[in-house]
Amino acid sequence: MKLLILLSVLAVSAIASQKRYDGYQLFQVTPKDQSSFEAMVQLYEQSENYDFWIAPRGIDFAMDIMVPPAYTSVFVDLMHAYSMEYRVEMIDVQTVLDMAREERERTPRVATPRYSVDWNTYYDFNDISAFCNEIAAAHPNMRSYESRAIPMVKISTGGSGKKAIVVDGGIHAREWISPAFVTWLINELVEKYAAHPQYVDNVDWYIMPVINPDGYQFTFALTGDRLWRKNRRPNNDGIGGSSCMGTDMNRNFGFHWNEGGSSANGCSDTFHGGAAFSEVETQHVRDAVLAVAGQAEMYLTFHAYGQYWLTPWGYTATLPSDYTQLYNLAVSACNKLTAVYGTRYTIGSSTNVLYVASGGSDDWAKGGAGIPFSYTVEMRDEGLYGFELPARQILPNNLEVWEGVKVMAESLF
Ligand SMILES: [Zn+2]
Incomplete structure (x- = not known):
């Protein structure tokens, strides 16, 4: 009898130990x-x-x-x-x-048994890693897979001299629609290749669906926090000492780092880290992007929420010298996007449309890695559900954003 009681207490405490937001x-x-x-x-x-x-x-x-x-x-x-x-x-x-969790638990997992994920619900980091391996193994002649803590899928039909697009997602842990779109994009390019070969024949893709694996997994963990944003390294280098966890990876990139819109307080959700690229995750992304920077003409990083298609810069209100080109391409992309369901996006530079935020990956991709077309895409919605975007909106979101991404890719053909 004692053993039974102990077990039930353990089970209850495991459920109760995920961060709760009662009354928030x-x-x-x-x-x-x-x-x-x-x-x-x-x-x-x-x-x-x-x-x-x-x-x-x-x-x-x-x-x-x-x-x-x-x-x-x-x-x-x-x-x-x-x-x-x-x-x-x-x-x-x-x-x-x-x-939202009850709805996820009711949703049957993976309608298509070929892969570990589908796009009818949200999947954790282990499933997404498995998916990257599976789709690579299923198409050995199409692209290679680089096995590291942060999975990167290269999609290419070979040949040399092609331009490339770098895509990432999941830098902010709680923005679940981001990996749900980026994994879908991998699937669309690979599995639906025959329907639109031009998007793979004319450009190479380097795609990282979750660049903040620890933070992302923490938002799924029973002992975690659904609304966590940063990575999970304990802080010793911020104000607040070791009492708080995590750096905002999208304030940690090394181009005009710590020039506004970020915090030196390790307990802040926008803590910029002890130095530019202080985090192992941003170092990995930096190195992966620099390795293909000579080929890459475009960088797309997917976030939520608010429905914005943003250009650099985030560190200053001054516009980049090629802003007109950046802006016009975003207008073309968003016109196609909006045509699908009527979803409206706001276009402009991060600082002017939103607020100053230095140390962002898009600023570094353009200013540090020299990739000319760099965008941050804030996907659905406008705040009705915020980070808890219902799973039934994953596919509509993905279909409309794909229309915008196609326009982006076509500009490099
Ligand atoms: Zn974000």
């Missing part, structure tokens, strides 16, 4: 004047208590902020003090996470 609320806030905007920027930069799912952009731009129950009343007081418009988008974040 997601607020949408729209500052209407400079003083209230500045109050929100101060909160964003200086408080660890609030999780900004969408960061402050400017007056009249809505932001999404997750507020813990202990801070709800002080937060609402702040709203009233500045006469800010707000509404509660999620009255209990844990309920939203629970519903």
